[in-house]
Amino acid sequence: QSVLTQPPSVSGAPGQRVTISCTGSSSNIGAGYDVHWYQHLPETAPQLLIYGNSNRPSGVPDRFSGSKSGTSASLAITGLQAEDEADYYCQSYDSGLSGYVFGTGTTVTVL
Amino acid sequence: QLQLQESGPRLVKPSETLSLTCTVSGGSVTSGSYYWAWIRQPPGKGLEWIGSINHSGTTYYNASLQRRVTISVDMSKDQFSLRLKSVTAADTAVYYCARHEPYYHMDVWGRGTTVTVS
Numbered sequence: 001q002s003v004l005t006q007p008p009s010v011s012g013a014p015g016q017r018v019t020i021s022c023t024g025s026s027s028n029i030g031a032g033y034d035v036h037w038y039q040h041l042p043e044t045a046p047q048l049l050i051y052g053n054s055n056r057p058s059g060v061p062d063r064f065s066g067s068k069s070g071t072s073a074s075l076a077i078t079g080l081q082a083e084d085e086a087d088y089y090c091q092s093y094d095s096g097l098s099g100y101v102f103g104t105g106t107t108v109t110v111l
Numbered sequence: 112q113l114q115l116q117e118s119g120p121r122l123v124k125p126s127e128t129l130s131l132t133c134t135v136s137g138g139s140v141t142s143g144s145y146y147w148a149w150i151r152q153p154p155g156k157g158l159e160w161i162g163s164i165n166h167s168g169t170t171y172y173n174a175s176l177q178r179r180v181t182i183s184v185d186m187s188k189d190q191f192s193l194r195l196k197s198v199t200a201a202d203t204a205v206y207y208c209a210r211h212e213p214y215y216h217m218d219v220w221g222r223g224t225t226v227t228v229s
Contacts, residue, residue, distance in 0.1 A: 002157060033214060034214075034215065034216070036215075036216035036217075038158075038217075040158075044222070045207060045220035045221060045222050045223055046158065046207070046217075046220055047220075048216055048217065048218055051215070051216040051218070052215075052216070057218070089157065089158055091158075091216065091217070093214045093215075097173075097174055098171065098174070099160055099162075099171060099172070099173050099174065100148070100160040100163070100211075101160065102150075102157055102158040102159065102160065103157070104157055105157040105158070
């Protein structure tokens, strides 16, 4: 029962731009807690993609960008590549639950 | 470079206790203000935070699992452990250990270990 809602899937052609939304509430994103994004490929550990709403760890291409507004956040992938096919999860902290919460997850498909 | 490695039985019988250990290498569980977490992913489902602990033994648990979960830390071995009692098939999942700062992101993850309850 995730408290952060993402679209189940998004798709795009190579080179296109896709965005993934992450909708929360006043007890998590809206309370000011940061949003983080992970890329998860099958049979591997999730990889941190964006932290602190919009920061990229070293090694993450600048094709990936994040933003946050109100009770929602977004991950954008520009110049979509075949290697970007994966599941993507947002994550934040929820003060009502006193714990860490993940989004429902979004599968990105490159057409 | 900090690395985390999960270990433990891959098969657990229903009603028994699932036990996993995460070994920290290239660093220490006592370094900084970090918390050490367990996260799981059931087949076909999303990620679920189970709980976290710091080197002082302060723990935070997912409310939905709190009655069945215990996380502990062994500073002498740079390990932290998960115990989940009274397991059912719904606890079948890939279990990950990870590191994070309070209220922040998980920046280092283990590769995960699949545990089947059957």
